[in-house]
Amino acid sequence: MGKFLKILFCSVVVFIVAYSIRIYFYKGGNVPDLKLENKNLNYSVSYKGLKDAVDFTSDNIGNYYIAYPSKIQAIEKNGKSYNLIKKSNFDINSIDYKDGKLYYISKDKIYCYDIKNRSNKEFASGIPNYGDYNKSLIRINGNNIYVSIGAATNSGVVGKDNDWIKSQPYVCDITPNDITLKGINFGNNRTGAFQSYGTKSIKGQIVPEHFPGNSSIVVYDINGKQSSTFAWGIRNVTGMDFNENKLVCAIGGMENRGSRAVIGDTDYIYEIKKGLWYGWPDYSGGDPVTSPKFKGNNKSKLDFLLENHPSMNPPSPIYQHTKVSSLGAICADNSGDIDEKNCIFFYDKIDNLLYSFKYPKVQREQIKFDKNSKIKSIKIYNKRLLILDSSKGCIYSIVNRKNISTIKNLSQYNYIYIYLIVVTIFVIVLILKVKRD
Known part of the structure; x- marks a missing residue:
């Protein structure tokens, strides 16, 4: 009887520990x-x-790849985890997977990591990730890589709200298409739109296009590496996905700060179409900044920065949020699975x-x-x-x-259920054996 009680006690302890582990993981622990x-x-x-992970992706067999600012971690479907690549000078923000390769962006470069060969190569460079919105997103659809490039400034003008002017005094917004300025200058040092801090603009001044440019989405062909501007006039993409092959983006509106503050703007979700201008910095949400919806410093009326607009009727969003600087990641449920x-689906970081x-x-x-x-x-x-x-x-x-x-694929923590069943069966068999003896 003493032997039986000892075995029973140990079995109960094992069962309690296993159940505790299951509760910890399944409910999230801490x-x-x-x-x-x-x-x-x-x-x-x-x-x-x-x-501190920033993004993740998955291949077609259930392995996951987690991006951190300075490394990429693999988590195999059997639970094995290890680092694929790690560099202290990286600043990774986004990652995606295609045909055995990982594509990710760090600072001004796009990289391609071949998982089988464990090789890492530079795919593209020259992304103007400087200034306020320097965290590009990367998403793949078919054989095309889509990359968002944010604006360098809040509303087109470098000002004292941009702390980076001390270390990067020559940074300003780079236009992906030719634009003509109205010659309006701001602040005590008279800084013009699309000019570095302290540089004036003049009426009729043409700012030439540059690829890639700020406030745009660019597209690269995976095979031929051909590249082009997909759309522009897009201030800051905070989330990006494809809904039935249509590119949808969460876009941050202009804020109440800087030499050209904008009061009254909100965030938006857009369906982005190829070749179109979406209005920034003179339109937001399809409305001109000269409309009653918006006000400037001291509730003054805002003026246009551009002499001639690519369109007098930029596209309207499919959704307008209630706040500004609020929207984050988005995801399209193409099949209605959720x-x-x-x-x-979209995340509001203010309301959580x-x-x-x-x-x-x-x-x-x-x-x-x-x-x-x-x-x-x-x-x-x-x-x-x-x-x-x-x-x-x-x-x-x-x-x-x-x-x-x-759902066929179990998460790593669903295996706790299997463990519990095995432990229970073991306890029952052990008790029956002791009774027979």
């Missing part, structure tokens, strides 16, 4: 519970230990909320995050909405309850 506003959703934590088919939206409907609250969360990337793989929380260092896996039985 990661706070998510508040699911959409009751059709369920969540778990797929990966932990990813603090919510409505072709809806767009994930919304969904499908034109022309209003936005819907989906998930409320902890106040300290910092969502950097959201993507859909294998009918799961994966959400990278850089602050908590984890990837949440969101599923619609209707799809739970059809």
Whole structure:
């Protein structure tokens, strides 16, 4: 009897430890519970230990690749994890996968990492990632690599709100197409639009195009490396995805700061079409800055910076948010795996909320995050909405309850269930054996 009790006690301890591990991982451990506003959703934590990660991608066999500012980490489908590449002088912000290769952007260069050969090569360079919005996003669709390039300034004019003028005094916005200036100058030192700090502009001055330029989206062909400006006049892309092969982007509106402050703007979601000008710095959300919607310093009326506009009717957004400097990552649900088919999920970093939206409907609250969360990337793989929380260092896996039985790939923590079953069977067999003896 004493031997039986000892075995039973040890088995119970093992079971409790295993169950505790399961609870820790499945519920997120020290990661706070998510508040699911959409009751059709369920969540778990797929990966932990990813603090300060900035983006992620996956191949077609279930391996994941996590990008940090200075390294890229591989997590194989069996749970094995290791660094593919690590360089202290990197500043990686975005990553994507195509045909056995990882494409990522660091500072002013795009790199291609061949996973099989473990080789890293420079794919393109000269990206003007300087100034205020210097974190380009990279997304692949078909054989094309799309790269967002932010504006160097808030609204086209370098001013005292740009701290970088001390270390980069000659930086200004570079236009991807020829523009003609009205010659309006700002501040005590009379700085003109698309000019370095302290440099005046004159009426009729032509600023020549440069590729690649700021406030644009550029596209590179993976095979031939042909490149071109896809669209321009786009202030700052904070999220980018493809909805039925249509490029959709979250775009930050102009802020109330600098020599040409803009009051009254908000953030937007656009469907970006090839060859079009989207209005920045003289339009936002399809409206001219001269409209009553916007005000300048001391609530004054704003003037145009450009003499001639490529279009007097730039495209309007498919969604207008209620705040400025709020929208972050976005993701399109092309198959309706999580919510409505072709809806767009977007993250509000001020409210720490994930919304969904499908034109022309209003936005819907989906998930409320902890106040300290910092969502950097959201993507859909294998009918799961994966959400990278850089602050908590984890990837949440969101599923619609209707799809739970059809999702084949288990997360690494679902193996805890298998472990619990094995331990339970072991305990039962052990107890029966002792009783027989």
